[in-house]
Amino acid sequence: MIIVRVMGGLGNQMQQYALYRKLEMLGRDAGLDFSWFDREIQEKMQAPREPELNRFSGLSMKTVSSREVRTLLGRRYEEREGLLEKVRRKVNPAFSPVFEETDMYHPAIFEWRNKYLVGYWACEAYYADILESLREELRFPESAEPRNRETALEMEACESVSIHVRRGDYLDPENAAMFGNICTEAYYESAVRYVKERYPKAVFYVFSDDSEYVREKYRDAAFRIVDWNKKDNSYYDMELMSHCRHNICANSTFSFWGARLNGHAGKIMIRPSIHKNTQACVPQRMKQLWAGWTLISPEGVCI
Numbered sequence: 001m002i003i004v005r006v007m008g009g010l011g012n013q014m015q016q017y018a019l020y021r022k023l024e025m026l027g028r029d030a031g032l033d034f035s036w037f038d039r040e041i042q043e044k045m046q047a048p049r050e051p052e053l054n055r056f057s058g059l060s061m062k063t064v065s066s067r068e069v070r071t072l073l074g075r076r077y078e079e080r081e082g083l084l085e086k087v088r089r090k091v092n093p094a095f096s097p098v099f100e101e102t103d104m105y106h107p108a109i110f111e112w113r114n115k116y117l118v119g120y121w122a123c124e125a126y127y128a129d130i131l132e133s134l135r136e137e138l139r140f141p142e143s144a145e146p147r148n149r150e151t152a153l154e155m156e157a158c159e160s161v162s163i164h165v166r167r168g169d170y171l172d173p174e175n176a177a178m179f180g181n182i183c184t185e186a187y188y189e190s191a192v193r194y195v196k197e198r199y200p201k202a203v204f205y206v207f208s209d210d211s212e213y214v215r216e217k218y219r220d221a222a223f224r225i226v227d228w229n230k231k232d233n234s235y236y237d238m239e240l241m242s243h244c245r246h247n248i249c250a251n252s253t254f255s256f257w258g259a260r261l262n263g264h265a266g267k268i269m270i271r272p273s274i275h276k277n278t279q280a281c282v283p284q285r286m287k288q289l290w291a292g293w294t295l296i297s298p299e300g301v302c303i
Contacts, residue, residue: 001029003064003072005118007036010052010235011253012120017053017061018127018134019109019117024060025130026110031064033077033116041078047169055235056138072116073097104279105289122253122275124260125289135263140239147228148236151205155243159199161268162241163188163218163248164255168209182251182272186300191248191270194294194302198268205244207237207255251275273297 004020006013016032023030034051035041042048053059069076074085077098088095099109101119105126109117127134143149154160165188170179195202204223208214211227218225229236241247241258246268249255259269273281273295283303286295295303 001031001064001068001072001114002112003031003033003069003116005033005036005077005116006051006053007049008120009049009254010055010238011255011257012122013051013053014138014257015121015126015253017059017138018130019121021060021134021137022127022130023110024062025133028113031062031068033064033069035066035069035077052235055141057141058139059137069116072114077116077118104285120253122256123289124291124293128291131260132263135261138257138261140236143233143236143239145228145233145236148240151226151240152243154203155205155240155245159202159246160244161195161199161202161204161246161248162244162255162258163192163204163206163223164241164250164252164258165206165208165210165214165217166250166252166254167213178276178278179251180277182274182277182298184298184300187272187296187298188248190296190300190302191294194270194296195246195248195268199246202246204248205240207241246270268294270294270296273303 002023004016006016020030020032037049037051053061066076074082085096097114098116098118101121105123166183169175192204202222204218206214206218206223206225208227211225215225226237226240238254238258238261241255242261244262245264247255247259247262247270249259249269249271251272251274256271262269269292271290271293273286281295281297281303286303297303
């Protein structure tokens with residue numbers, strides 16, 4: 001069996017689900033392990049998470065038990081690996097029952113039949129060919145907030161563009177070194193200019209966890225701030241992003257999925273050329289792995 005570990009926030013969980021569904025569609029016996037959300041693990045987290053995939057009704061999810069994980073690994077994933085497993089992994093990592101993501105794209109995943117997969121699987125290439133199917137599966141429950149329905153209708157009726165500006169936890173020192181100074185002012189200015197050159201009448205809908213900042217930054221009449229979906233309802237921002245005809249993303253899987261769930265033909269999807277400061281952008285490889293996306297560097301240069 002191929003077991004995919006589910007962890008992280010909503011965008012990451014959706015990527016893990018997408019990889020799982022791709023494996024299933026390839027005929028693999030696959031399942032999802034939600035043990036990362038066990039209380040004993042979450043109590044140690046600085047920012048505890050919940051299994052937000054449960055927000056989507058009717059997902060085709062096969063969840064695995066702790067017994068099935070032990071059958072594959074001989075232990076819980078959190079437990080230290082035994083000497084034999086440690087030796088096997090060092091001699092040949094392919095022999096280890098656990099595979100941990102270390103690069104943007106690992107195509108060997110699709111050749112395996114027994115493995116425990118740990119990673120976030122953000123790369124578009126993993127499931128680009130099944131996104132149409134995923135759009136049908138990942139359906140949001142109806143929102144009780146009338147502004148969401150009204151705004152979705154507005155977005156469908158104009159040349160709408162979502163802009164996601166993530167600040168919040170990205171400004172914390174422990175995160176800034178990894179994720180900061182990627183979606184710079186130059187990045188957003190270049191992205192807006194790129195869209196306006198093609199659609200002069202574009203209307204920009206701005207989503208952010210820092211409403212005060214974006215209200216000060218985007219004062220022009222072409223920009224509209226969406227700031228009413230809070231806390232447990234914040235995932236409706238992703239749904240609204242998907243109603244836009246085009247998307248300008250932050251280095252955030254949340255807005256990546258807003259763009260992926262956008263089913264409009266001829267859409268423009270813009271993302272930063274790197275996701276983390278530990279990455280180096282290799283243009284040819286990025287364009288291959290993120291086919292259909294426009295890549296813009298922190299300096300505001302289209303790659």
